[in-house]
């Protein structure tokens with residue numbers, strides 16, 4: 001109701017203004033408002049006055065739709081009269097001197113209201129989202145500037161590319177101009193000199209344009225590849241430094257997609273867009289000058305197309321941006337599903353889960369298809385509206401051409417040149433508008449890259465401690481720990497235990513007891529929530545990262561090998577490790593003899609993730625990889641479970657014989673831990689009992705019961 005009152009008051013005010021104008025003109029006996037200039041001046045004055053009254057009426061916060069309505073209402077009469085003058089130049093003298101009559105006022109009122117209503121219905125104002133939208137745009141701009149900053153090292157290449165681009169465009173702009181000249185020389189009386197001049201000019205600008213275009217393309221590609229390389233390097237470096245929970249949240253497939261597709265897209269779109277932007281700007285400016293020289297009326301008409309197309313394109317961009325983001329997520333998910341299923345094809349096959357995987361893949365494809373479908377529909381509607389605007393204006397232009405030619409103001413050659421220009425001009429403008437939209441849209445890809453690039457690892461930063469002599473005494477003090485994905489279920493509850501140098505400690509207990517969680521904390525893959533893990537009395541995070549992982553070696557429950565040679569896998573991460581040392585470690589891990597039977601020995605490729613080896617062999621190589629570092633602390637989490645008894649005995653012998661080393665062994669098979677100096681029994685995330693095998697058997701507790709159960713089995 002309040003809104004209607006505001007509109008009513010503005011309307012009343014408008015009528016009063018018109019009344020004042022008419023009365024003033026009658027009283028002063030003027031028959032004219034001063035022609036087109038007067039009309040525009042009065043329009044501008046009305047606009048200013050109306051704008052101030054809307055500010056007063058709406059408490060300085062007028063709605064968008066009210067502002068639009070006021071602008072259209074005030075400026076429609078002068079725009080209409082200007083258009084009439086361009087289209088029907090002959091009528092200038094008769095009508096334009098007169099003040100618009102009441103019929104014109106009513107017409108302006110009705111058309112502006114209808115236009116604003118149509119706009120409101122078609123593109124409703126999203127008041128609540130406006131602040132958000134603005135913020136989003138600001139962010140997009142900031143991200144764009146950040147991409148531009150990353151291009152700084154290639155400034156020289158880019159400057160040269162832009163120079164050649166501008167030269168190419170300038171040459172290109174002149175081509176239609178010379179084409180028009182050729183037509184005119186052919187139409188009139190043939191003059192050899194002017195014909196040759198026109199043809200020569202055309203050839204020269206065509207050649208220049210082609211040459212500069214080629215150079216520009218090469219330079220752009222070059223700087224783009226350099227940017228791509230830099231970005232990927234930075235992103236990968238940051239990714240590998242992230243904490244483990246990050247990798248639990250973000251699947252490898254989608255990370256790979258960010259690293260590949262999104263970085264690519266970000267670089268390419270910015271390079272392409274700036275290319276199109278400069279090209280279109282230079283070309284538009286050049287063509288505008290030439291077109292104005294040919295006919296200002298036709299140029300003005302061409303210009304009408306731009307705001308209409310801009311409007312359509314801006315709306316389209318908003319939708320497109322959203323769909324592109326959704327599409328990217330879908331693509332990342334599809335990639336992730338495919339790589340997961342193909343990577344684990346053996347498991348998929350053995351569980352006959354092909355159908356299930358296909359189903360999941362299909363569902364993801366379906367989701368992507370839906371997004372693509374919506375995107376397609378929006379794009380089709382946008383295209384249709386755009387075509388309608390273009391065709392309508394083309395018809396109007398042809399009418400105007402006929403008038404100008406019959407009035408002798410334009411030659412056929414000029415019309416041809418103009419039509420060629422006009423086609424280019426509209427395309428250019430479209431590009432200009434499109435570029436802004438596309439830049440915002442592809443900034444979506446950049447935004448994702450930047451979130452990963454800016455992410456700081458949640459893990460405490462490693463300290464500087466690196467003592468020359470390390471004893472290797474490890475202690476858990478009241479350690480409680482929760483996995484980030486299960487923040488309410490404790491994996492370890494107030495665990496306290498000690499591992500001594502020169503002693504072998506065994507962690508035993510049922511599945512899910514928390515053994516591997518202890519190992520993960522020792523390897524600093526996670527941080528404890530409460531309590532501390534100490535190495536020689538100092539918290540683990542105080543030690544240098546490199547130092548810690550050199551002094552402490554871990555062989556995990558599911559050792560991971562990398563595709564590459566056996567030697568590469570054993571000396572992984574070490575610099576300057578000799579083959580002799582590798583062989584010695586392999587001998588200790590009882591795998592040297594097997595390696596010697598291979599045709600290429602230590603250079604044999606183990607296949608992806610060590611897929612060409614048995615799991616026992618993989619474990620042996622993983623143990624060799626730990627032993628070759630000669631660590632002070634050695635942690636084996638079920639590291640011998642896949643080995644035959646013989647190999648297990650050899651490895652146990654090596655571990656038992658390692659003087660001064662702190663050894664922690666996690667095992668299910670109780671007979672393998674009987675020889676340990678200390679046995680810790682864990683269950684439900686707690687230490688239930690600890691002592692030597694004899695002590696635990698004598699106390700007849702959980703260890704004893706488990707042993708009995710196994711024996712009965």
Ligand SMILES: Nc1ncnc2c1ncn2[C@@H]1O[C@H](COP(=O)(O)OP(=O)(O)OP(=O)(O)O)[C@@H](O)[C@H]1O
Nearest residue numbers: 483485486491510511512513514515516517518557
């Ligand atoms: N990455 C993880 N995210 C969330 N919870 C986990 C994760 N890894 C293990 N858990 C949970 O933490 C608890 C302890 O698991 P842990 O791997 O330490 O057991 P474990 O004693 O090593 O068992 P097993 O003998 O079967 O190897 C279990 O309840 C398990 O479900």
Ligand SMILES: [Mg+2]
Nearest residue numbers: 515516517557
């Ligand atoms: Mg485990």
